[in-house]
Amino acid sequence: xxxxxxxxxxxxxxxxxxxxxxxxxxxxxxxxxxxxxxxxxxxxxxxxxxxxxxxxxxxxxxxxxxxxxxxxxxxxxxxxxxxxxxxxxxxxxxxxxxxxxxxxxxxxxxxxxxxxxxxxxxxxxxxxxxxxxxxxxxxxxxxxxxxxxxxxxxxxxxxxxxxxxxxxxxxxxxxxxxxxxxxxxxxxxxxxxxxxxxxxxxxxxxxxxxxxxxxxxxxxxxxxxxxxxxxxxxxxxxxxxxxxxxxxxxxxxxxxxxxxxxxxxxxxxxxxxxxx
Amino acid sequence: xxxxxxxxxxxxxxxxxxxxxxxxxxxxxxxxxxxxxxxxxxxxxxxxxxxxxxxxxxxxxxxxxxxxxxxxxxxxxxxxxxxxxxxxxxxxxxxxxxxxxxxxxxxxxxxxxxxxxxxxxxxxxxxxxxxxxxxxxxxxxxxxxxxxxxxxxxxxxxxxxxxxxxxxxxxxxxxxxxxxxxxxxxxxxxxxxxxxxxxxxxxxxxxxxxxxxxxxxxxxxxxxxxxxxxxxxxxxxxxxxxxxxxxxxxxxxxxxxxxxxxxxxxxxxxxxxxxxxxxxxxxxxxxxxxxxxxxxxxxxxxxxxxxxxxxxx
Numbered sequence: 001x002x003x004x005x006x007x008x009x010x011x012x013x014x015x016x017x018x019x020x021x022x023x024x025x026x027x028x029x030x031x032x033x034x035x036x037x038x039x040x041x042x043x044x045x046x047x048x049x050x051x052x053x054x055x056x057x058x059x060x061x062x063x064x065x066x067x068x069x070x071x072x073x074x075x076x077x078x079x080x081x082x083x084x085x086x087x088x089x090x091x092x093x094x095x096x097x098x099x100x101x102x103x104x105x106x107x108x109x110x111x112x113x114x115x116x117x118x119x120x121x122x123x124x125x126x127x128x129x130x131x132x133x134x135x136x137x138x139x140x141x142x143x144x145x146x147x148x149x150x151x152x153x154x155x156x157x158x159x160x161x162x163x164x165x166x167x168x169x170x171x172x173x174x175x176x177x178x179x180x181x182x183x184x185x186x187x188x189x190x191x192x193x194x195x196x197x198x199x200x201x202x203x204x205x206x207x208x209x210x211x212x213x214x215x216x217x218x219x220x221x222x223x224x225x226x227x228x229x230x231x232x233x234x235x236x237x238x239x240x241x242x243x244x245x246x247x248x249x250x251x252x253x254x255x256x257x258x259x260x261x262x263x264x265x266x267x268x269x270x271x272x273x274x275x276x
Numbered sequence: 277x278x279x280x281x282x283x284x285x286x287x288x289x290x291x292x293x294x295x296x297x298x299x300x301x302x303x304x305x306x307x308x309x310x311x312x313x314x315x316x317x318x319x320x321x322x323x324x325x326x327x328x329x330x331x332x333x334x335x336x337x338x339x340x341x342x343x344x345x346x347x348x349x350x351x352x353x354x355x356x357x358x359x360x361x362x363x364x365x366x367x368x369x370x371x372x373x374x375x376x377x378x379x380x381x382x383x384x385x386x387x388x389x390x391x392x393x394x395x396x397x398x399x400x401x402x403x404x405x406x407x408x409x410x411x412x413x414x415x416x417x418x419x420x421x422x423x424x425x426x427x428x429x430x431x432x433x434x435x436x437x438x439x440x441x442x443x444x445x446x447x448x449x450x451x452x453x454x455x456x457x458x459x460x461x462x463x464x465x466x467x468x469x470x471x472x473x474x475x476x477x478x479x480x481x482x483x484x485x486x487x488x489x490x491x492x493x494x495x496x497x498x499x500x501x502x503x504x505x506x507x508x509x510x511x512x513x514x515x516x517x518x519x520x521x522x523x524x525x526x527x528x529x530x531x532x533x534x535x536x537x538x539x540x541x542x543x544x545x546x547x548x549x550x551x552x553x554x555x556x557x558x559x560x561x562x563x564x565x566x567x568x569x570x571x572x573x574x575x576x577x578x579x580x581x582x583x584x585x586x587x588x589x
Contacts, residue, residue: 016391025388029381029465033409035431036417036462039424090323098320105313116324122574123332123567124523126540130338130547130563131331156327161411211407218412220526225547232415236530239419247423250416257412261404 037254044247057244073245076234079147083230084216086151088209091162094155096205099163100197103170104179117163120156125221128156136226147228154222158215162208165264169204173197207264214257336567338560351561360542364565366453367538371521374460379514381461382468386476389469394477406466413463414526421459422531426450453537459527464517471516475509475584512580519573523566539566 017025047054060066067074095117102109120128132153143149175197182196183189198205220232231253239246342348354360392398409417424431427448435441449455479502487497525540536542539562546559 017388022388022391025384029385029388033462033465036420036424039430040420042430043423094320094323098317101313101316106317109317116328119328119332121519122570123328123335124525124570126523126525126543127335127563127566127570128328128331129335130543130559131333131335132327133547134334134338135327135331152323152327155323159328214408214412218414218416220414220529224526224529225544232526235419236415243419247419250419254408254413254416257408258404261407262400265400265403 037251040247040251044244044251046244058248061245061248070245072229073234073238073249076229077231077249079229080217080231082148083151083154083219084213086148087154087158087216088212090151090155091158091208091212092205095159095162096166096208099166099170100175100193103175114163114167117159120159125157125219126225128153129222129225132222132226147230150223150226150228150230151216153226154212154216154219157219157222158212161211161215165208165211166201166204169201169207173200175200203267206267210260210264214260217253217257332567335560335563338557339562339564340560341557343557351557352564354558355561355565360562363537363539363542367522367540370453370456370460370538371518374457374464374521375514375517377461378464378517379468379472379510382465382513383472383476383510385465385469386473389473390476402469406469408466410463410466410470410520414524415530417459417462418527418530421450421455421462425458451531451533453532455531456528456538459531460521460524463524463527464521467517467520468513471513472509475506475513478584479505508580509584512577512584515573515577515580519570519577522569522573 044057045053045055047056061070099113102113136149136153139149139152178196178200179192182192187196217231219230220236222228223230224233224236231249235246235249235253238249339351340347340349342350355364389399389402421429423429425443426432427444427450432443435443444450483501483505484497487501492500523540525544528538528541529544532541536545543559543562543566546562
């Protein structure tokens with residue numbers, strides 16, 4: 001709520017844009033940014049190069065009769081969802097407990113943890129992949145060549161996003177006070193974490209999970225250069241033989257990520273309202 | 277490791293609180309508790325070591341070795357070959373142009389968002405849309421631009437029909453380096469909105485009030501107060517955008533299937549090339565070159581971000 005009052009000032013003093021200026025700027029930008037996506041939609045409805053429109057490419061994708069030609073494609077989509085699930089698992093089982101532990105017992109390490117978690121921004125996927133290639137030759141020997149092993153690397157890629165989502169929630173919850181209160185009422189530590197801390201951190205944990213799913217579904221660099229098949233590499237491959245299906249899948253994937261993030265946004269505002 | 281295991285570790289970690297062990301001597305317990313606490317950090321430490329630290333060291337290190345494993349500067353010197361330098365040059369100018377254009381348009385959108393409700397529907401939609409377009413587009417955005425301004429694109433055909441202008445008169449440039457500009461611009465603007473909006477919202481209304489009370493105008497407010505306060509944040513965001521474009525691979529890979537005109541594509545060809553021996557080590561050298569640029573840019577970003585946070589306390 002403090003943000004709203006902060007903004008009231010500039011508006012009153014005429015330093016924020018007027019309504020007309022605002023909607024002109026937002027309108028023009030929105031139209032320019034909608035054009036490529038609408039073009040993609042228009043393309044997915046084109047009937048070959050004849051200039052007519054058809055929904056055949058949309059219905060064809062979901063037609064069981066086409067299950068065979070699209071089998072590899074659906075397999076790749078399945079791979080992506082498995083990767084997303086394993087990556088979320090890594091965030092929940094490796095990152096989250098560490099963040100709790102550091103928050104409660106090692107306040108001095110907080111800076112270090114934050115630093116580690118934002119390294120993947122400075123060391124982007126295209127650089128990481130050079131060093132991951134030899135690492136994965138070892139991983140394949142231990143875990144086999146299943147696509148899901150790629151999730152180990154994806155867990156690293158999502159660190160900055162997942163860390164930020166959980167940390168912003170952690171900062172707003174008096175973790176130490178809550179756990180001490182629960183402990184003094186006789187709760188064991190598993191109960192404290194499971195029934196006191198996690199319910200309070202639900203918003204941050206959910207946001208971290210969703211953003212992880214969104215990142216993994218959009219990931220291309222590692223999968224393509226480590227020769228694994230996921231949604232994005234499959235879309236690029238299918239675009240050479242059936243560009244309409246590629247367009248449809250691209251639209252669906254973007255829409256899905258948009259909805260996921262919209263849910264995170266709603267979670268955030270609902271949470272803010274209840275805490276203030 | 278499950279949540280229960282963690283909880284047990286956390287429980288051990290709390291062994292030093294006297295409430296739990298009122299009788300036992302505190303010193304040995306604290307030591308044991310301390311050890312268990314550190315054990316709780318090992319899964320994450322191990323994971324980061326295996327999949328972040330080692331790959332980074334390998335990526336940077338392989339550049340210093342030849343394919344038979346002996347130490348050499350040949351790959352590093354390879355960066356300074358004119359052909360490779362040219363790709364760094366292309367990467368630089370593509371990143372710089374899209375960063376500046378994206379930052380200006382993004383800042384304009386942030387300005388338009390000023391004064392909207394933080395929990396309103398407009399803000400929620402803009403937040404989600406910017407995140408999707410800035411961070412998860414890659415290949416899909418390349419398709420969208422092929423559908424819009426490719427050889428048979430909607431806009432291309434429309435422009436030919438209505439104004440008679442063929443934007444691809446001298447050949448289709450979308451699959452060349454210039455083709456990266458519109459697509460990169462398309463994900464730079466949303467990233468600018470994500471990073472710059474918080475700074476713009478950090479402007480305190482008291483400053484505007486003080487400006488008004490002292491007889492300042494809208495102009496003096498933006499040039500003498502808001503401008504200087506926002507400058508580090510704006511330049512910091514600009515650097516982040518530059519880094520973002522510089523390290524982006526998916527869009528370029530989807531658009532440019534032949535050749536290696538920018539550094540990430542050069543890494544691609546070094547990695548997948550089977551015809552030229554020892555190219556994998558060249559990939560290491562290129563990765564090193566890229567990391568040097570990224571570290572310098574991100575260092576600048578963090579310095580400027582620290583300056584910005586001074587105002588936001």
